């Protein structure tokens with residue numbers, strides 16, 4: 001504790017010096033978080049047309065502002081966060097999004113008057129006093145509100161309908177520990193050890209974040225000499241062993257093993273290939289004080305961030321497919337944008353890519369230039385993305401109350417004897433066999449996001465309706481041959497519908513009241529993620545960070561500022577997957593672009609607001 005206080009004191013001193021010199025010698029741009037920017041919440045906008053006026057501004061060359069400070073490729077939460085922070089520091093930024101709507105994974109898909117979320121089911125650490133909450137309040141000017149899910153925010157079903165066990169997970173790590181001990185009274189020692197391992201990883205996010213901010217030569221020294229493991233606690237089992245190994249050592253009870261690993265789908269890599277520390281980070285994030293959902297749906301994030309970018313003279317334009325980043329004399333000089341079959345050149349000295357590491361380095365940067373960068377090697381080594389999924393969106397006739405649904409997420413595991421092995425066997429099985437009516441799905445995730453949103457009923461068409469989203473893990477190879485096929489034909493449709501039938505059947509088993517209430521459904525394969533939000537091979541969370549962490553040196557080198565002058569990366573590939581991590585990576589990138597300690601600026605504001613609240 002004394003050491004932590006000393007470090008904070010030391011950083012504060014440095015910060016004061018930095019600010020004084022900056023002001024006197026104009027060394028860096030203004031502090032983007034110099035004042036609390038929260039404003040009273042405006043009335044929610046439900047009119048689709050008014051929303052599309054903000055979220056769907058089509059690209060045209062005359063909408064491109066002159067004298068741009070930066071171009072951001074991709075309007076996911078990472079790209080928008082960087083753009084907002086740069087805008088708050090007085091920069092004029094153009095965000096170019098290839099899709100028809102801004103927001104990336106935070107956008108929603110309209111279908112028959114209902115809205116389905118792409119990539120947000122729950123988010124952690126949004127309690128009133130948290131640092132994350134201050135961050136999100138500031139990047140949305142206080143316009144995004146969060147509602148808490150049920151205390152039992154995840155419910156885990158293990159077994160088939162004949163022998164089903166249902167285990168709720170409750171908010172707060174201590175509470176969950178107590179609940180697990182009630183559910184597995186003979187396993188208290190293993191459960192205690194599990195939580196001790198989670199606490200071991202208390203500082204994991206600071207360590208990984210710090211590694212990305214320190215000078216590379218210094219990180220190299222720390223990693224190669226082994227000093228890093230000694231000065232941190234990274235030599236402990238939680239950092240050096242896989243989640244699967246560690247949990248299997250704690251207990252032989254299969255249901256408990258499943259419970260301790262059930263959220264591997266939030267990580268995106270099987271527990272046998274994930275360091276325990278990565279699981280611990282997610283567990284702490286989602287379970288610190290419960291889980292939250294953005295009121296009005298995830299698209300409230302882009303909807304309220306875009307005006308901040310525009311206020312500083314920037315724009316967020318969609319249907320703007322960046323095809324190439326041009327370099328002149330080794331430096332970024334412009335980007336080529338494809339729109340309606342035409343190509344346009346947008347000059348800029350700084351390009352920030354939220355399009356993912358692989359896409360950026362292997363597809364957007366000219367190969368000859370890319371090969372000069374050490375990112376080329378990393379992109380090659382991490383070309384295998386994390387897991388991909390098949391999704392089934394269904395519209396249900398009935399309110400959550402009528403259908404027996406609460407603001408929760410539901411996970412299912414058909415056997416739950418060894419979830420890692422069961423998924424591996426499934427992914428390696430013959431597709432012909434998997435789509436047979438008698439074949440089962442080993443596991444999956446079901447969420448009813450409309451049931452989480454207090455604003456859902458404000459639109460007349462949605463009243464009395466509920467949305468259901470089902471996700472199951474999939475293999476990219478099952479679908480890759482159809483990637484560039486425009487009319488995919490009956491075989492593709494047959495496979496999609498076969499999976500859709502199984503997913504719906506499983507959901508009906510778990511929620512019998514929805515049986516005759518399904519109005520429509522839409523099944524999406526990994527090709528949808530590959531196409532709509534450009535996820536390489538459909539990898540739902542982008543690159544496989546769990547893999548990268550097997551080589552901390554590689555993870556440390558994966559940072560916002562690349563070694564190609566003028567090119568920066570942002571989004572989930574830089575730090576970690578998840579809305580909060582992608583947004584924080586947006587702040588890291590803004591920090592690198594502005595050359596000022598943006599995260600420390602934010603921390604200062606957070607401390608000030610916290611003190612004010614306590615008075």
Ligand SMILES: Cc1cc2nc3c(=O)[nH]c(=O)nc-3n(C[C@H](O)[C@H](O)[C@H](O)COP(=O)(O)OP(=O)(O)OC[C@H]3O[C@@H](n4cnc5c(N)ncnc54)[C@H](O)[C@@H]3O)c2cc1C
Pocket residue numbers: 073074075076077078079096097098099103104105106118119120121122123320321322323354355356359471532533534540541570571572573576577578579580582
């Ligand atoms: C199914 C699913 C469920 C999820 N559930 C949760 C959850 O419950 N909680 C949570 O915290 N996280 C969840 N996530 C993860 C989270 O949504 C993401 O980690 C995060 O939103 C990623 O943000 P990003 O900015 O890195 O990228 P993205 O949101 O993927 O944005 C990247 C954008 O770049 C655009 N782009 C790519 N190439 C180009 C180009 N050449 N030109 C122009 N634009 C381009 C894409 O179209 C896309 O809009 C989920 C993700 C998925 C897919």
